[in-house]
Amino acid sequence: MTPAELAEAVLSAAHAVFDARGLDRSALPERTAVERPRNPEHGDYASTLALQLSKRVGVPPRELAADLSEQLGRTPGIKSVEIAGPGFLNIRLDAAAAGLLARSIVEAGPAYGGGTALAGQKINLEFVSANPTGPVHIGGVRWAAVGDALSRLLRASGAEVGTEYYFNDAGSQIDRFARSLLAAAKGEPAPEDGYGGAYIAEIAEQVRAKRPEVATLPDEAAQEVFRVEGVALMFDEIKSSLRGFGVDFDTYFNEKDLHDRGELEHALTRLREQGHVDERDGAVWLRTTDFGDDKDRVLRKSNGEWTYFAADCAYYLDKRERGFDRAVYMLGADHHGYVGRMKAMAACFGDDPQVHLEILIGQLVSLVRDGAPVRMSKRAGTVVTLEDLVDAIGVDAARYALARYSSDSPIDIDVELWTRASRDNPVYYVQYVAARTASVGRNAAEVGLTRGDAEAFRPELLAHEKENELLKALAEFPATVAAAAELREPHRVARYLEELSGAYHRFYDNCRILPRGDEEVTDLHRARLWLNDATRTVIANGLHLLGVSAPERM
RNA sequence: GCGCCCGUAGCUCAGCGGAUAGAGCAGGGGACUUCUAAUCCCAAGGCCGCAGGUUCGAAUCCUGCCGGGCGCACCA
Numbered sequence A: 001m002t003p004a005e006l007a008e009a010v011l012s013a014a015h016a017v018f019d020a021r022g023l024d025r026s027a028l029p030e031r032t033a034v035e036r037p038r039n040p041e042h043g044d045y046a047s048t049l050a051l052q053l054s055k056r057v058g059v060p061p062r063e064l065a066a067d068l069s070e071q072l073g074r075t076p077g078i079k080s081v082e083i084a085g086p087g088f089l090n091i092r093l094d095a096a097a098a099g100l101l102a103r104s105i106v107e108a109g110p111a112y113g114g115g116t117a118l119a120g121q122k123i124n125l126e127f128v129s130a131n132p133t134g135p136v137h138i139g140g141v142r143w144a145a146v147g148d149a150l151s152r153l154l155r156a157s158g159a160e161v162g163t164e165y166y167f168n169d170a171g172s173q174i175d176r177f178a179r180s181l182l183a184a185a186k187g188e189p190a191p192e193d194g195y196g197g198a199y200i201a202e203i204a205e206q207v208r209a210k211r212p213e214v215a216t217l218p219d220e221a222a223q224e225v226f227r228v229e230g231v232a233l234m235f236d237e238i239k240s241s242l243r244g245f246g247v248d249f250d251t252y253f254n255e256k257d258l259h260d261r262g263e264l265e266h267a268l269t270r271l272r273e274q275g276h277v278d279e280r281d282g283a284v285w286l287r288t289t290d291f292g293d294d295k296d297r298v299l300r301k302s303n304g305e306w307t308y309f310a311a312d313c314a315y316y317l318d319k320r321e322r323g324f325d326r327a328v329y330m331l332g333a334d335h336h337g338y339v340g341r342m343k344a345m346a347a348c349f350g351d352d353p354q355v356h357l358e359i360l361i362g363q364l365v366s367l368v369r370d371g372a373p374v375r376m377s378k379r380a381g382t383v384v385t386l387e388d389l390v391d392a393i394g395v396d397a398a399r400y401a402l403a404r405y406s407s408d409s410p411i412d413i414d415v416e417l418w419t420r421a422s423r424d425n426p427v428y429y430v431q432y433v434a435a436r437t438a439s440v441g442r443n444a445a446e447v448g449l450t451r452g453d454a455e456a457f458r459p460e461l462l463a464h465e466k467e468n469e470l471l472k473a474l475a476e477f478p479a480t481v482a483a484a485a486e487l488r489e490p491h492r493v494a495r496y497l498e499e500l501s502g503a504y505h506r507f508y509d510n511c512r513i514l515p516r517g518d519e520e521v522t523d524l525h526r527a528r529l530w531l532n533d534a535t536r537t538v539i540a541n542g543l544h545l546l547g548v549s550a551p552e553r554m
Numbered sequence B: 001g002c003g004c005c006c007g008u009a010g011c012u013c014a015g016c017g018g019a020u021a022g023a024g025c026a027g028g029g030g031a032c033u034u035c036u037a038a039u040c041c042c043a044a045g046g047c048c049g050c051a052g053g054u055u056c057g058a059a060u061c062c063u064g065c066c067g068g069g070c071g072c073a074c075c076a
Helices: A003-021 A049-057 A061-073 A095-111 A138-156 A172-185 A198-210 A212-216 A219-244 A255-260 A263-273 A308-321 A338-348 A386-393 A395-403 A426-446 A465-475 A477-487 A491-510 A523-546
Strands: A045-047 A078-084 A088-093 A122-126 A160-167 A251-254 A277-280 A283-286 A297-300 A326-332 A357-362 A365-369 A372-374 A411-414
Touching (some): A003 A477, A061 A078, A061 A088, A095 A523, A198 A212, A212 A219, A386 A395, A395 A523, A426 A491
Parallel strands (some): A122 A326, A326 A357
Antiparallel strands (some): A277 A283
């Protein structure tokens, strides 16, 4: 019996109790959940339903709990129900009902943990979105890891997801990039407002190799060649380093396309129709203050140029017109000032900013080596890049480290910690379970132990305390995935995996899985192998959601 | 000045209204003729920043303070 099934049983018991007492069933919630108490004396699961309902129907909680307990006690698979404290229901499951989960998980395989809570939703996730003027820096990498994990979580919860990278290859930043390349090619120092770092010289050299005639062109024409070729090279490099990080996007969206297709005009028209556009001082303004922004925003400057914000508006509209119900933006903390205008912009289009546009803010990341923050990249100069991070700790550790913390908290990634092969390195701790379970599987095959037929599985044999705890941890996985997706918090999955890993190691330490020496194979050995394999399934599924490998050996 | 985020064990952090607030590290004490000790066990460690409020119940929700980080463009 899973926690979800148990919660259903609690709710149907409540319906029966309400009927018997002649209470108003509309006071009952649509769904309820059971908790997993920390204290084992409080049972396998606990329900607070009686406490929640007592006020609404005017029945003392313990009285309600007593009725619920009696009703629930008759449910098959439930061993006992006790009333505790002000009206908690402490529930214990039969070992057989609990143990059966091991088989269900193995049979479900990669599907275990998924759900349908977000079925029917079409969600756009935009992240990284760095302009191709340099390598991806460490702030963007946080979202590469978290955004990618989130896309996997949302898909596992049934949503249709489109991941997207938005970039600009025409703005003034790109001009600075092109001027920097030109300067490097001519052996001159980088322009005052340009980009430094060794990669500029590398890219300039690659452009010269590809287009040798650039050396003979006048500066203006040469700069244009450096712009076009340099951006292409830089962007290929960004894509390939992200791909090496396990992140690929469904769509790479170029701001230029918005201009070429007249989408800014289109967006302006739509905003005008909604009545939120003004012309003042020769510029075109969007009255975002109509919806709580602290100042109005310019769409088209008095010199006739569009603002970047105008493109943001067009891009948002484009996403909506492509059928996305919800546009999720992932930004660094240094961009949190955009939230107000973006929300207001959605409202100006007539959308509900609570529903159609969602902005996630991630606090900053730094890499720490020997107790001091790493500030410079060898190659990029002023910033630490994705490559620096991967070189320092590897892809698995990097993705795990970035996904393990709430995006609300700033993180320092300590190189020494994340490359250590021990308990205090969380990614090793979890991956070690993947390797250990695989190893047990290999050894089992060698001594002729197999799980055997599904019908022959004896779940009631999994009655050891550590087996019970492991089963309860395994049962939590679907709820963890659902919560992580709903709250956009992939770190919940990582924390869960660490907890599950602890439960497995303790099981492994206390419960011998394989027969020793010439010991005969028993049903208990087989039942434990089911449990071992179920754990491997969940660890692998969970790590996959984070984009981290589940090794067979370490 | 205004806005956002944070404040939980010595350190790094979990904890989407529930019972005695958890985990890792550091420091103390144990378990390797192993199914991979990359592990496990025991002990110790707390005005959950402060003050009010809502609630049967608050680390969690609300208000106000204090402290730290970040941001407030006809830049991109």
